[in-house]
Amino acid sequence: PWQGRSIAGCKLRMLEFSAFLEQPQDPETVNKHLFVHIGQSNPTYSDPYLEAVDIRQIYDKFPEKKGGLKELFEKGPPNAFFLVKFWADLSINLQDDSSFFYGVSSQYESAENMIITSSTKVCSFGKQVVEKVETEYARFESGRYVFRIHRSPLCEYMINFIHKLKHLPEKYMMNSVLENFTILQVVTNRDTLETLLCIAYVFEVSTSEHGAQHHIYRLLKD
């Protein structure tokens, strides 16, 4: 049931995704602030399919040369492509403190035992500025294979970006910067090079009192 209703291709499903800041309060307490978060969902057949977005509407927001979004989509499989619109929660006081930890955690599951590679490209005006590549091995748990990228440190570029964004006095200014800031995550089977999931992330600042929000879309070519 999760196919078409959550971030799931034929062979890999995203269970959880978060980018966060941990601030130690005292030796026993750590304050965790979630900038963005996709929680566990358990869709059923009665849930509606995700809305679709024509991938051509966003090609220019991501790398367009060799290995870019267009080429990746042409290679397929088409049901592995998603767009996530995040409303990031920036309602937090940031100070420079070396005891702070900026991290990203994500979890995936599969019926297959494999080794996955996750490439995360941060893009400005559609051009890649930094890339992180991570390799993850499966753990067999409760009848399926689980992949955990646990507390991966956020890179210096991203930490500086968040700090600069926070210094802007108005939300509309932050959104204007975020309009040209995107992230492309591609999860691949390391050995077969098959695309398992391709997730295009775009951002606005949350105005909600309930923290980070998101919408997930299927990407397709009409």
Next chain:
Amino acid sequence: NPAGHVPMRARQLPASFWQEPRT
């Protein structure tokens, strides 16, 4: 926006793209 960049608002995107969920 620099020349050639089409604003997101000018693109064909679902209405929900501009509506922050209130959950």
